[in-house]
Amino acid sequence: MTxxxxxxxTRDGLWTNNPGLVQLLGLCPLLATSNNLxxxxxLGLATALALTASNVCVSLIRNVVRPEIRIPVFVLVIAxxxxxxxxxxxAYLHELYAVLGIFIPLIVTNCNxxxxxxxxxxxxSPGRALxxxxxxxxxxxxxxxxxxxxxxxxxxxxxxxxxxMMFGExxxxxxLHLVDNYRGFxxxxxxxxxxxxxxxxxxxxxxxxxxxxRRAQHSVVAEPVAAxx
Amino acid sequence: xxxxxxxxTALVLLLFTVLGTALVAFTYNxxxxxxxxxxxxxxxxNLNTLVPADHYDNDLLNDxxxxxDPNLLGTDAPVTIYRARREGRPAAIILAPVAPDGYSGDIxxxxxxxxxxxxxxxxxxxxxxxxxxxxxxEAARSDWILKFTGRSLADPDEKHWAVKKDxxxxxxxxxxxxxxxxxxxxxxxxxxxFKHNRQTLFAxxxxxxxxxxxP
Numbered sequence: 001m002t003x004x005x006x007x008x009x010t011r012d013g014l015w016t017n018n019p020g021l022v023q024l025l026g027l028c029p030l031l032a033t034s035n036n037l038x039x040x041x042x043l044g045l046a047t048a049l050a051l052t053a054s055n056v057c058v059s060l061i062r063n064v065v066r067p068e069i070r071i072p073v074f075v076l077v078i079a080x081x082x083x084x085x086x087x088x089x090x091a092y093l094h095e096l097y098a099v100l101g102i103f104i105p106l107i108v109t110n111c112n113x114x115x116x117x118x119x120x121x122x123x124x125s126p127g128r129a130l131x132x133x134x135x136x137x138x139x140x141x142x143x144x145x146x147x148x149x150x151x152x153x154x155x156x157x158x159x160x161x162x163x164x165m166m167f168g169e170x171x172x173x174x175x176l177h178l179v180d181n182y183r184g185f186x187x188x189x190x191x192x193x194x195x196x197x198x199x200x201x202x203x204x205x206x207x208x209x210x211x212x213x214r215r216a217q218h219s220v221v222a223e224p225v226a227a228x229x
Numbered sequence: 230x231x232x233x234x235x236x237x238t239a240l241v242l243l244l245f246t247v248l249g250t251a252l253v254a255f256t257y258n259x260x261x262x263x264x265x266x267x268x269x270x271x272x273x274x275n276l277n278t279l280v281p282a283d284h285y286d287n288d289l290l291n292d293x294x295x296x297x298d299p300n301l302l303g304t305d306a307p308v309t310i311y312r313a314r315r316e317g318r319p320a321a322i323i324l325a326p327v328a329p330d331g332y333s334g335d336i337x338x339x340x341x342x343x344x345x346x347x348x349x350x351x352x353x354x355x356x357x358x359x360x361x362x363x364x365x366x367e368a369a370r371s372d373w374i375l376k377f378t379g380r381s382l383a384d385p386d387e388k389h390w391a392v393k394k395d396x397x398x399x400x401x402x403x404x405x406x407x408x409x410x411x412x413x414x415x416x417x418x419x420x421x422x423f424k425h426n427r428q429t430l431f432a433x434x435x436x437x438x439x440x441x442x443x444p
Contacts, residue, residue: 035360061245066234069242080249084256091260094267156361162369189360 003124006131013135019112020143020198021205026110030144031194033103035155038162040148041141042096043103048137050085050107051116054078055133058121065122074117082108096166112140143201150197155189157182276311276323279341279350285313285320294430301422303327303415304335312431319344319431322423325354328415332407333357336366340419346427347384351377351416356408363408373400373409382420390417 004012019025026047034040057077065073086104089097097104107113116136121129152158157179163171187193273290280289292314295307302308304327313320321343328336336356341349351374353366365371376399382390391397392410401409423430 065241065245066238069238072242073245076245076249080252083253087253087256087260087264091263091267094271098271184361186359186361 003128006128009128009131010135013132013137013139014142015139015205018139018143018205019115019136020140020147021202023112023115025115026112026140027198029103029106029110030140030147031191031198032106034144034148034151034194034197035189036152036161037145037149037159038166040144040146042166043106044137044141044144046085046104047107047110047112048134048141050078050082050110051113051137051140052130052133053081053085054113055116055121055129056126057081058117059124059126059129062122070122071114071118074114074122078113078117079108112136143198146201147194147197150201151188151193153178154185154197155187155193156184275339275352275354276341279323279339279352280313280321285315287312287314289313289323296426298422301326301418301425303329303418310430314431321349322430323349324419324422326415326419326422328411330407330411330414331356331358332363332405332411333359336408336411336415338412338415338419340416342420342423345381346420346424347379347381348377348416348420350375351412353412358408359405362402362405365402365405366408366412373402374412376400377416382417382424 013019017023020030029043029047033043054074054077058074061073061077082104086097086101089104090101116132120132124132149159152161157177159176159178160171160174163174167174188197269290276289289311293309293311295309296302297305297307299305302324308325308327310322310324312322321341323339323341326338326340328338334357336358337354339352339354341351343349352368353374356364356366358364358366365373368374385398389397390413392399392401392406392413394401394406395410397413399409399413
């Protein structure tokens, strides 16, 4: 099997095959925790870490595990890694754990991890699996941050609220109040806002893709004409 | 399919199960004491925001008892009560009652009551109220919850221990009355519980090391 280039892995994770916008995997935590930017960023980073670690492990053991039992073994690997991350964070990064604690066990149920283990890591070298995990995780984080930011701006009129929970007391002043005396738009914060927001973001991505495609076709068509002229 | 491949497959699966379990067990063992210390430090810090550390001199976390009173404390489960003492005399208690009638389920509280029956402070520790409407009960979002400090069953009197909409003295939120109403009710019940049990709460087990002789 030919190995994909690092560039194409990166492009896949961040855009072409983005887990949040194209594969639509891991929607449960994505929709549940993206009610502000900081929550989105927190879950995104934790997922990226777990995804990268599980990808590398799965890739390392890919030649030992027989196909019949690969799924249970992957599940086992993912569950063990996520539990170890959770315990480690609780012990040594307690402040951060106090914020992200509830999201961490959710990562086990994130289909992204088993999906990437099965579709990519089990077929490619550890180096590529690492980059794939990083980029898929980063792509997921970007969607979470965009959706969280969107819902926070529309719902509360702020950005970076509660940043101190993640970045310490110094970040308490980071909160941007974009509109004075904003009354809030509750729908954006409640679960329906997550679905509507994600739908809008996917629509924007599709519009951009369609434009790019049309331009590509134009240039293909245009070239011979230019040559003839 | 022959037996040999099946056995090998089963063994590989077993191997990974053992490895995974060992990894988790190893991490658990190595982090347990740190995690427990963190949780205790966290709890003590929360308790100290209600009853400052210089108001008592006993080992607050180890001077606790568990009580059950579904009617006044809002939950069937045992509620932990921490007892703060100063020079062997009761200083305050901190208990964790539940307001069972929030807008979306239980609201968990931490209520600190001074020995004289006044409130040392109230905090919400967990809730699922509507963001932007009912979550003003969090100290981080508004100072509403701080208004309880210094109040007692005598101030305001029984009839006025309610939100303004019900003829009481406590503000409700715009668009959210149920949440503050539930919290006010739970705090009032906690005070009533303290009034009924004040003698027994400090009387039993774990007496201060050097009990002053009766005059």
